[in-house]
Amino acid sequence: MKKINHPVGNVKILILKKFSILLNRILIFAISLFLKIKKEESEIIISNAFYAPWKKDINFIKIYRKIKNYTLLDVRRLYTLWYLMNQLKNTNSNILDIGCLMGGSGFLISKINKKGKVFLIDTFNGYIDQENFYSKNSFVFEDVNFVKKKIKELKLDNVKVCKGIFPKNFEKKFAKTKFKFCHIDLNTFNSTKKSFYYLDKKIIKGGILVFDDFGMFGADGIKKFILENQKYIENRYKLILNFQGQCILIKK
Ligand SMILES: C[S@@+](CC[C@H](N)C(=O)[O-])C[C@H]1O[C@@H](n2cnc3c(N)ncnc32)[C@H](O)[C@@H]1O
The missing domain is CATH 1.20.5 (Single alpha-helices involved in coiled-coils or other helix-helix interfaces)
Incomplete structure (x- = not known):
């Protein structure tokens, strides 16, 4: 040869x-x-690849510096959220950050959005599913007032924090609400699957669902959910298996 x-x-x-x-x-x-x-x-x-646009995007850096201590996501995953959200910021529909914990990723998404409401959702009481090593005591952050205070400090408009189990406690509240962007960071199979099949009916055409922790250590439930439901998902969405720890679905 x-x-x-x-x-x-x-x-x-x-x-x-x-x-x-x-x-x-x-x-x-x-x-x-x-x-x-x-x-x-x-x-x-x-x-x-070497291209790291998050190092040069001034608007991203400004908000990243303010929120980086209030999220578990690394800069690459945050930039992907920022980048995707930027393309939907003028679309007239709503946004969910499910499993918001201290609110960091939700603050970032809210900063760039221009139309519709943003709902930051968490039990503020930890996990409801006991899977793998996620127990009642993992990632418990109860201070919902901290998230509310930060929303004011960061001067974010149209952002609401909601306490409850998703989707169970929100079916009435969102009965007529449609969404353009949902960030789902729940770590467990059960809650992720229930959330997906609930949101499947509510996401608009061209809307985006981002599942965090795809392929991350310990979050096997997310990978399992995506791979088990891949056929169904591919019929209704463009599916991007992003190997940086997120799975991205774009509604057809
Ligand atoms: C890994 S943390 C989220 C991290 C966060 N997105 C960040 O940027 O740092 C997962 C969160 O999901 C929440 N959670 C798990 N199952 C839930 C459910 N069914 N409904 C609402 N919140 C849930 C937990 O309370 C926990 O705060």
């Missing part, structure tokens, strides 16, 4: 590739000392 010349140089590329593979093996080994990961289907995802 004829040798292909890489513009960067074949030797340089070979060294970089070998280094990346070695780094990956070392990291997987180190992580497996602390966490039980299925090595046969896991890898530390080191991308070959």
Whole structure:
């Protein structure tokens, strides 16, 4: 076979590739000392891409600095939310951030939105499903007033915090409400599945659902839900398996 010349140089590329593979093996080994990961289907995802637009987007950086301590999401996932939301900001419909915890991701989404209401939802009492290592005591944040105070401080318009179990406690409240963007960050299979089938009837054409924790350690329920329901989802949505820890659905 004829040798292909890489513009960067074949030797340089070979060294970089070998280094990346070695780094990956070392990291997987180190992580497996602390966490039980299925090595046969896991890898530390080191991308070959370098473009990191979150480092240069001034408007994003301004709000990111103010909210970064109130979310568990990393900058890449937050930027994806920001980027997607930007494309729907002028659409006349509503937004949900389900499993808002301290509110960080919801604040970010609200900052860019221009039309419709934003609802930040949480039990403010932790998980209702006991799955894997998620128990009654995981991620409990009860201070709903903190979230309300931050909404005022950040001067966010049309944003409401709601306490309750989703979707069970919201069927009446949202009986006539449609949504253009929903960020679903519930970590467990049961709540995620119930939320999806509820929102399926309420999301507008071109609307976006983002499931957090797709492929993340410990949140196997999200991956399981997406893969088990993939056929149904693909018939009704454009499905993007984003391997940065989110799954994105765009309603057809
Ligand atoms: C991982 S945390 C969310 C992190 C948050 N989105 C952030 O940006 O840091 C998951 C949250 O989902 C909430 N939760 C779990 N099941 C729920 C349900 N069925 N309804 C409402 N909230 C739920 C938990 O109380 C917890 O605060």
